[in-house]
Amino acid sequence: MSDKRVTAPVLCVVGARPNYMKMAPILRAFDQHVPAIPWVLVHTGQHYDHAMNERLFSGLRLPTPHHNLEVGSGTHAVQTAEIMKRFEPLVDELGPSCVLVVGDVNSTLACALVAVKKHIPVVHVEAGLRSGDRAMPEEINRILVDRISDRLYTTERSALDNLVGEGVAQDWVHFAGNVMIDSLLSSQPLAVPPAKTLAEHGIAPALIADGRYGVVTLHRPSNVDDPEQLKRLAAMLTRAAERLPLVFAIHPRTRGNLEKFGLGALLDNPRIALLPPLGYLEMLGLMSAATVMITDSGGLQEETTALSVPCLTLRENTERPITVEQGTNTVIGIDDALFARSLDDILATGGKRGRVPEYWDGHAAERIAADLNNWLLQRSA
Secondary structure, eight states, X not given: OOSOOOOSOEEEEEOSHHHHXXXXXXXXXXXXXXXXXXXXXXXXXXXOOHHHHHHHHHHHTOOOOSEEOOOOOOOHHHHHXXXXXXXXXXXXXXXXXXEEEESSSHHHHHHHHHHHHTTOOEEEEEETXXXXXXXXXXXXXXXXXXXXXXXXXXXXXXXXXHHHHTTOOGGGEEEOOOHHHHHHHHHGGGOOOHHHHHHHTTOOGXXXXXXXXXXXXXXXXHXXXXXXXXXXXXXXXXXXXXXXXXXXXXXXHHHHHHHHTTOGGGGOOXXXXXXXXXXXXXHHHHXXXXXXXXXXXXXXXXXXXXXTOOEEEOSSOOSOTHHHHTSSEEXXXXXXXXXXXXXXXXXHHOOOOOOXXXXXXXXXXHHHHHHHHXXXXXXXX
């Protein structure tokens, strides 16, 4: 065994809920690697609900960040700029071996920009995913981060074609698998039973007594910021609730817009349980036992594929095509008729069960740690 080891820390960045699930297994893999890979965890504060952050960090066994930039909300430009302003002095202070970013939120782009302009290597986990929809802010973030990254870790093999097509050198890319699934598989034994979650929020567990229910999440601006779109989606959910009860974990943005547009009464239905945003273990328990997931979340498309739970995605596209081609996901947009047919099929036959994609096996973070350690040592040789 070589005596060489990485000495400068890997500066790891999280900013929003989807980042937490991806970062937790990476940090554990860094600690377990021989020799251990030093790291520093930075939370930008892009998502700033402290109570929810603490619950998510605890559920994922994610360490308390060494630094919290506390940037809060703002427009995309304001938030990105504020993250850059607060992150740059930290990079100067720590002198990291690289900056590791995950996913596609504003924090991912902002911290990658700071690093690359200071000639610090950028490592992007979950690279190469594309929806083809540049109206999505996340799509812009993905494209830009991938073009300025030095090491790119992909979750599915098709991502390499996207990257090479955009001019990324093939030997900069490493297929490691899906760290989201690392978190899911390691957390399954700790998942909170659905009846307990409902009871804790004042919902009678009898709602899901027969074991058939759907779980709903909606948060994308394209779905919830337009009153007519939100009204149509609420009507679709109300009709679906006639077929099976729904548990709707409402994002603050969605709840706020339902109130703002005067649409809250549309979901005042005894067959729809309205819950606040849930901790990771609560959501995992609900999702694992669900008949169907109804969502516009990218991460939940992946998690339901890993759990063999049918997923109906209320978007016109997905950046995770493998969940459709191999997994349990069906992209239905907001087509009322397709939604009804898809739900009928799920209730009659159990719907798509798919198969778990390659390297979604709980060991993606270990592969990243091993490759990153070698890559950093080669750079410093």
